[in-house]
Amino acid sequence: ITERDEGALKFLKDIKWTRIEDPKGFKLEFFFDSNPYFSNSVLTKTYHMVDEDEPILEKAIGTEIQWLPGKCLTQKVLKKKPKKGSKNAKPITKTETCESFFNFFNPPEVPEDDEDIDEDMAEELQNQMEQDYDIGSTIRDKIIPHAVSWFTGEAAQGEEFGDLDDDEEDE
Numbered sequence: 001i002t003e004r005d006e007g008a009l010k011f012l013k014d015i016k017w018t019r020i021e022d023p024k025g026f027k028l029e030f031f032f033d034s035n036p037y038f039s040n041s042v043l044t045k046t047y048h049m050v051d052e053d054e055p056i057l058e059k060a061i062g063t064e065i066q067w068l069p070g071k072c073l074t075q076k077v078l079k080k081k082p083k084k085g086s087k088n089a090k091p092i093t094k095t096e097t098c099e100s101f102f103n104f105f106n107p108p109e110v111p112e113d114d115e116d117i118d119e120d121m122a123e124e125l126q127n128q129m130e131q132d133y134d135i136g137s138t139i140r141d142k143i144i145p146h147a148v149s150w151f152t153g154e155a156a157q158g159e160e161f162g163d164l165d166d167d168e169e170d171e
Helices: 003-009 101-105 119-152
Strands: 012-020 025-032 042-051 056-062 075-080 092-097
Touching: 003 101, 012 119, 025 119, 042 101, 042 119, 056 119
Parallel strands: none
Antiparallel strands: 012 025, 025 042, 042 056, 075 092
C-alpha cells in the first residue's frame, strides 16, 4: 500500500471472503463507500484453484476498476517539457504504471497460447501468480479474521498476529 492509495482506502468499509465450489477457490470482496477515485462500489478478486486439496492456482480474476477522470492510482502521468528552441512547444506526456494496492485487482494472466512464452517468462509468471495468491490468502486468513484489530491499529503494533510473511498458523 502506497501513500497515494491511502486517500481511496479511507472509503473502504468492509472486506469479505467466500468459498466458491465450481471451480474450487475463493473470492475476496472489497466494499467501498462512494468516493472521488472510482465508481465501483465493490472490487472483487476471485481465485480459481486446480485442486482445493493442493493450493495450485489456475487463474485469478480481478474487477476492472472504473477510475474517475484523472484519479487512476495505478498509473502516473509524466510531463516532459520540450527542449528550448524546439519547434514543438507542447509538453510531452507519458503514462507510466506505478506501484499501488489497486494493481492487486489486475492479476497476472497465463496466455491462452503458452507456446509463446519462454522458460524465463514462464518462471516469472509463476512467481507473480504465487505472490498474488499469497497476498490473497493472507487477506483471507490473517487480515479479515482480525479486521477490527487492523482498523484500530492494534494488529500493526502487536506481535500476537505473527509475521505476515510466515506460513505458520498463529491460532
